[in-house]
Amino acid sequence: MKYESTRGKAPLLEFSDVLLAGLASDGGLYVPTEFPKLTPADLKSFRQMSYSEIATRVLTPLVSPSIDSDDLGNMVEESYATFRHHEVVPVRPLTAESNDNLFLVELFWGPTFSFKDVALQLLGRLFEYELSRRDTNVTIVGATSGDTGSAAIEACRDRDGINLIMLHPRGRVSEVQRQQMTTVASANIHNVAIDGTFDDCQDLVKALFADTKFRDTHRLGAVNSINWARVAAQTVYYFTTASKLVGPNDPVSFCVPTGNFGNIFAGYIAGQMGLPLDRLVIASNHNDILTRAYLSGIMEIREVQPSTSPAMDIQVSSNFERLLFELGGKDSAWLSEAMLQFRSEGVLALPANILERLRISFEAGAATNQQVAETIGELHATQQEFLDPHTAVGVNVARHLGSHNSPMAVMATAHPAKFEAAVADATGMIPSKPEEIAALAGKPERCTHLAVDINAVKEFVSLVSR
């Protein structure tokens, strides 16, 4: 299996090089040159298999020849043993008494109670494995608006060869999110609170990577959502969900609350690998660039407006580039131009052939804060069900699509206790906290405060990476 860049000017690489590179050298994103195919017999066999067994089967061709199936299997086994549910990603009916055919795919039973754990638990182990094989080390630097930071920290803590520096905007992440990051006592974990916004944090990280001399000297690495290994790990739960809901030849529909387009793109890949899909639905909050692009054919950046589902407060969905590459027949020359134009002008008209294919493979819808709150309130009133606001975006959009001929599986991306304030506002009740979250209060916190100052950040990175 080889990987190619969406911009067409970077070398073809194997999985483990793609893992460590993150972004391709031409600024593009890596995708497989062809998709491995699973047969109906494979899909049938999944009904008797555990999550980890299915993950190993689905991922083996994607990581080959870099990593053999036994080593992969061990890492997969360890990754998903950290989950608090024996099924790892359980699926249950949402509306028990009606025939809506709606299901929730609970992706939040990992160490930090968000879906980021599904990919990052495996990514941390893959990094450690590959770094030790190459006898080298890395300083991972990232920026977070909340969920990614804690999931990356849990994935990398105490791993050989890895230092992790995580920047977050000071005072702008939730109490639980901050505590999940700053109470981790491992020596290789370094939290930095920046006196600025999330965009300031992200710009600082970008500036570090743009300085190639600094990047090479300090062996900087990234685990952000454009890393192909994260997308690959996320394809697995589309297969496990289908195996629980339907026979091997029957299609399932998925509705996915979307930010950086990583989760839903993994669903598209699962389809390319042979999973029968009926409807694949992009669910946005009021930062609805993808839904607008879907409806109008014009992808236009607007200012990000904070919502109750902050992990989806995004205007440039980085993984969408991968989809444009696939839908555009792998025309990297066109895509390179188009992405440059989009970045500089903030608008891109999708060519007719791409728009047509987008509308064949996907549907799209958006939910306002008000609609999200109503959905959370209604589900609680009628079914004593607490939904987190991201999941509620998905449920709201799925219900607006009308009747479902196939089971409609909505991705539940966070535990409601992680977004307590929004859930309490919508229901008048406080969702009960898992023990691990309750136990965070009062624990000692470790964090360095820095200004929005690239030199101060560089100095800090130099100290840590030494």
Ligand SMILES: *Cc1c(COP(=O)(O)O)cnc(C)c1O
């Ligand atoms: C990251 C995240 C999302 C968005 O996922 P993408 O892969 O970026 O589309 C949705 N919900 C929650 C809770 C998240 O943490």
